[in-house]
Amino acid sequence: MKALLGSLAKKIKGDPSGNEQLKAFISNGSKDSEVIILSNGKKYRVSTSPTEKAVA
Amino acid sequence: MNIAFPAFFILVLIIPGFIFQNAYEKVENTSIEKKPFDVSSSLAFFYALILHILLITVVLPIFGNEINYEICIKLLIGSKSISADDLAAISNNIPQVILYFASSFLLAYVLGRLFQKLIFYFNPYKSSKYAFDTPWYYELTGKLSETQNAELIKLSCLVESKNSSFLYYGVLEDFYLDSEGELNRVVLSGAMRRPIESDDSNPLEPAAERFYEIKGDRLILKYEDIKNINIEYLYIIEEQ
Numbered sequence: 135m136k137a138l139l140g141s142l143a144k145k146i147k148g149d150p151s152g153n154e155q156l157k158a159f160i161s162n163g164s165k166d167s168e169v170i171i172l173s174n175g176k177k178y179r180v181s182t183s184p185t186e187k188a189v190a
Numbered sequence: 191m192n193i194a195f196p197a198f199f200i201l202v203l204i205i206p207g208f209i210f211q212n213a214y215e216k217v218e219n220t221s222i223e224k225k226p227f228d229v230s231s232s233l234a235f236f237y238a239l240i241l242h243i244l245l246i247t248v249v250l251p252i253f254g255n256e257i258n259y260e261i262c263i264k265l266l267i268g269s270k271s272i273s274a275d276d277l278a279a280i281s282n283n284i285p286q287v288i289l290y291f292a293s294s295f296l297l298a299y300v301l302g303r304l305f306q307k308l309i310f311y312f313n314p315y316k317s318s319k320y321a322f323d324t325p326w327y328y329e330l331t332g333k334l335s336e337t338q339n340a341e342l343i344k345l346s347c348l349v350e351s352k353n354s355s356f357l358y359y360g361v362l363e364d365f366y367l368d369s370e371g372e373l374n375r376v377v378l379s380g381a382m383r384r385p386i387e388s389d390d391s392n393p394l395e396p397a398a399e400r401f402y403e404i405k406g407d408r409l410i411l412k413y414e415d416i417k418n419i420n421i422e423y424l425y426i427i428e429e430q
Contacts, residue, residue, distance in 0.1 A: 135217065135218045135328075135331070135364055136218065136331075136345055136364060136366055137330050137331060137340055137342075137362040137363055137365055137377075137429060138330065138331050138332035138340060138341070138343050139341070139342055139363075140340070140341030140342065140426065141341075142341050142426040142427075142428065143341040143342040143426055144405055147208075147342075147361070147379075147427065152212065156361070156380070157403075159357055160360065160361060161382045163346075163359075169249065170430060173241070176426055177428070177429035178407075178426050178427065178429060179426065179427050179428075179429050180424055180425070180426050181425045181426075181427075182422055182423075182425070183425065184336075184340070184345075184423075184425050187238070
């Protein structure tokens with residue numbers, strides 16, 4: 135069965151640069167959030183906390 | 191009359207109940223509701239009854255047809271007193287009989303899918319009152335009330351081998367459940383691993399250097415090999 139994968143996550147995973155940055159973030163257990171920049175210059179903040187959304 | 195025919199007739203009458211149940215309880219070809227066989231069979235019988243009542247009272251009158259209950263009962267009890275007139279009535283209406291059962295199968299499937307969508311719509315989370323009884327499904331598709339804005343899942347799995355334990359990290363892509371609704375295996379993308387001992391060897395070493403990437407697109411881990419799983423929901427927002 136397909137696991138959770140939202141539309142923004144799809145965009146990041148579909149971009150080679152974004153996917154590499156996402157991998158780096160995932161392997162780094164100490165960071166709570168990270169800004170990922172895609173090849174087209176768009177920036178996304180990946181965070182382990184839903185409160186980041188409210189702050190942003 | 192052959193003794194097998196009433197059994198066949200009853201089976202054909204009950205099949206819509208099983209079709210409804212199957213359509214209602216399956217997502218991506220995996221059943222998300224586990225019931226004992228006796229409960230499942232009883233429910234299928236009940237669903238079939240409801241479907242036939244719906245067809246007989248609502249759909250058939252629209253097309254100007256009606257059920258000849260006398261012949262139906264004779265067929266059900268395997269009566270030997272079926273007259274030539276009854277047989278003629280049956281043979282003259284074979285297309286209608288086939289159409290009735292075909293439409294009952296189709297209606298059962300459509301209603302099953304529709305009811306499943308309604309249940310998911312009104313009970314979207316694991317904690318919802320009428321949620322399906324498959325916790326893994328809700329956990330791994332992010333359908334928890336507190337994670338409704340999550341975008342993807344980071345999975346950390348501790349796997350023990352003979353001499354060492356390894357920690358696997360990755361993005362959860364797919365998962366498979368067994369017939370009991372338990373997790374059978376998980377599929378990770380962008381997977382990395384490191385021996386668990388590396389946690390203590392050099393705490394100042396950057397985390398990325400303690401891991402090594404597993405070459406490949408998808409890593410499949412069997413649940414029976416996993417000692418524990420850490421699920422981390424990740425949230426993504428677009429920065430201005």
